[in-house]
Amino acid sequence: MSPTVIGFIRISLLSLFVGVIMGILIAVGVFRNVTNPSLITSAHAHINLLGGVMMLIFGVGYHILPRFSGRPLFSEGIARVQLWLSGAGLIGMFILFFAGGYSSSDFLRYGVAPFGALYGAGAILFVYNMWRTLAGATPAPPPLRPAKK
Ligand code: HEM
């Protein structure tokens, strides 16, 4: 696996770890009395979905889709840039959603947007990189037959 793929998968695993612990804490009512509990739920939802789910999809996608298509990844450099953009976007979104839960102004809630844009820019790079990789995909080889006895 490339270091970029490992980076995506590590961020996904850490996100899932934080996300499920947070889910349990929400369920037992730890954040019940914060100023804005729905933003705490948003922090939980997005660390699980954008972190746990999507970062695993990006990492596994970068590893396996080029192999399925019989072509090298279009650009390893673009994948590395996406790791930083989506990683920074995810962390920023999580911190601001979470901190927004404790704030009575909308300032932190809107602070999610620029970090969401970083994450989104990373996701668009993924789309471009994969599109270019799949564009030259070779036809699948015929399935192997078991040897005759
Ligand atoms: C141990 C695991 C988990 C626990 C205990 C848990 C618990 C919770 C709780 C208590 C809520 C708030 C419900 C409410 O008051 O409205 C919630 C919301 C949510 N959770 Fe989890 N969760 C867990 C894992 C996950 C995972 C793995 C995902 C996604 C992959 C996820 C996605 C969501 C989403 C999207 C919401 C928001 C739903 C909405 O706004 O209606 N959760 N979760």
Ligand code: HEM
């Ligand atoms: C970078 C992209 C994204 C940004 C900036 C973003 C931002 C937001 C914001 C601001 C809210 C409303 C929070 C509130 O005021 O209560 C929200 C809700 C929600 N988003 Fe996202 N979102 C993004 C991507 C996604 C993706 C990809 C998913 C699913 C895979 C998702 C699932 C949800 C769900 C389930 C809710 C409602 C649950 C909740 O937050 O309580 N979002 N999102």
